[in-house]
Amino acid sequence: xxxxxxxxxxxxxxxxxxxxxxxxxxxxxxxxxxxxxxxxxxxxxxxxxxxxxxxxxxxxxxxxxxxxxxxxxxxxxxxxxxxxxxxxxxxxxxxxxxxxxxxxxxxxxxxxxxxxxxxxxxxxxxxxxxxxxxxxxxxxxxxxxxxxxxxxxxxxxxxxxxxxxxxxxxxxxxxxxxxxxxxxxxxxxxxxxxxxxxxxxxxxxxxxxxxxxxxx
Amino acid sequence: xxxxxxxxxxxxxxxxxxxxxxxxxxxxxxxxxxxxxxxxxxxxxxxxxxxxxxxxxxxxxxxxxxxxxxxxxxxxxxxxxxxxxxxxxxxxxxxxxxxxxxxxxxxxxxxxxxxxxxxxxxxxxxxxxxxxxxxxxxxxxxxxxxxxxxxxxxxxxxxxxxxxxxxxxxxxxxxxxxxxxxxxxxxxxxxxxxxxxxxxxxxxxxxxxxxxxxxxxxxxxxxxxxxxxxxxxxxxxxxxxxxxxxxxxxxxxxxxx
Ligand SMILES: Nc1ncnc2c1ncn2[C@@H]1O[C@H](COP(=O)(O)OP(=O)(O)OP(=O)(O)O)[C@@H](O)[C@H]1O
Ligand SMILES: [Mg+2]
Numbered sequence: 386x387x388x389x390x391x392x393x394x395x396x397x398x399x400x401x402x403x404x405x406x407x408x409x410x411x412x413x414x415x416x417x418x419x420x421x422x423x424x425x426x427x428x429x430x431x432x433x434x435x436x437x438x439x440x441x442x443x444x445x446x447x448x449x450x451x452x453x454x455x456x457x458x459x460x461x462x463x464x465x466x467x468x469x470x471x472x473x474x475x476x477x478x479x480x481x482x483x484x485x486x487x488x489x490x491x492x493x494x495x496x497x498x499x500x501x502x503x504x505x506x507x508x509x510x511x512x513x514x515x516x517x518x519x520x521x522x523x524x525x526x527x528x529x530x531x532x533x534x535x536x537x538x539x540x541x542x543x544x545x546x547x548x549x550x551x552x553x554x555x556x557x558x559x560x561x562x563x564x565x566x567x568x569x570x571x572x573x574x575x576x577x578x579x580x581x582x583x584x585x586x587x588x589x590x591x592x593x594x595x596x597x598x599x600x601x
Numbered sequence: 602x603x604x605x606x607x608x609x610x611x612x613x614x615x616x617x618x619x620x621x622x623x624x625x626x627x628x629x630x631x632x633x634x635x636x637x638x639x640x641x642x643x644x645x646x647x648x649x650x651x652x653x654x655x656x657x658x659x660x661x662x663x664x665x666x667x668x669x670x671x672x673x674x675x676x677x678x679x680x681x682x683x684x685x686x687x688x689x690x691x692x693x694x695x696x697x698x699x700x701x702x703x704x705x706x707x708x709x710x711x712x713x714x715x716x717x718x719x720x721x722x723x724x725x726x727x728x729x730x731x732x733x734x735x736x737x738x739x740x741x742x743x744x745x746x747x748x749x750x751x752x753x754x755x756x757x758x759x760x761x762x763x764x765x766x767x768x769x770x771x772x773x774x775x776x777x778x779x780x781x782x783x784x785x786x787x788x789x790x791x792x793x794x795x796x797x798x799x800x801x802x803x804x805x806x807x808x809x810x811x812x813x814x815x816x817x818x819x820x821x822x823x824x825x826x827x828x829x830x831x832x833x834x835x836x837x838x839x840x841x842x843x844x845x846x847x848x849x850x851x852x853x854x855x856x857x858x
Contacts, residue, residue, distance in 0.1 A: 447834050
């Protein structure tokens, strides 16, 4: 193995890393928002909306992200919905897919808050949304955060699936280096190490939070 | 504590009167309330007693719209709670104190007391905190404003819960077994606050097993049995010479143990 090829192609790895981080951050933001919204709707006891939310969960957890991404990118073009960029399609697919898992994490947290909290808020005159934001959500932190960060880890790794629709991220740049100089072993190790560098601090964070949750 | 509140004046809650007639409520197969009639006058302190499962909590929850009656008329503070559209007018204008306190654990005592002042009454932070501190002072906890519920004793937590309700300047206060979750030596500080509220003329409906509180503070004791009001009257009468045998049996049980 010739490690010098990594250094000499560092610009490709850095730009790939940047693309992966960008997609990850964007999808974490939108996926979390969608997850919160769906969890709020699912626990709202508004029958029609709750059913819709359930349908969404079943579809997006029951099919592979790969297929969803292909469908959104190529399917959109096929249906004449032009104008979706590669980044847009990757972000949308990741948001919908991860949002479904994140919604269930939030739901578990919300349902763990005693009903009396809703009732006390209601008698005080707080609107439901206000109760959700000011009273319920802050109390879900200990339950929600560890699995949520765990889900973010899986989201970051899932960004690599965007390769199939041509998003140029870390894996794709690693392959570009292989195309130039051969030596797939070295290049894939470099890619793996770079993923690890992003994910490991988050892993540590989860472990610390879990330890805290146990002692608390 | 009687701070006038412009928002309260605009609202339909203009009286402290309660009037329930023919109230029925069932949970599935179980018929809990089988035609309850109760009237409470402004300033009156009514204590509800009755065996476990007789529907006391259900009745109290109907009076603050946490539960809806299947049929019957429910007027509370001038709001017809049997009218789905108008029922929400009651929120923020009556206070409810729960057996389990239901304080917000992530907020300090002052945070608990000011939340609705900020978000519902839309007071400025300075106004809300002034009113919140006054409410905490009213229950003897002026020095605990910055404590979290977990740092307070059960009796102190329940007093914060009372302050949280009082801060909204409610027309009526409901209490559902406010001392049942407390160690015996902490009961007195909570009933003490309730007694002083009663002396200030607060309209109160209280479910409790504290017969001493009922005897010395209630204007009227209501005995519920089998889903109806079986007997009611001044405490001397209900405790001293109950007319119904079921009442006698119940009082024997609770007063002897
Ligand atoms: N949400 C509910 N769903 C089903 N059953 C209920 C519900 N709430 C109350 N019940 C039932 O209704 C009956 C009356 O309950 P309620 O809590 O009003 O009684 P209570 O007089 O307050 O009793 P306790 O002294 O034990 O608090 C009980 O048998 C109870 O199990
Ligand atoms: Mg009860």
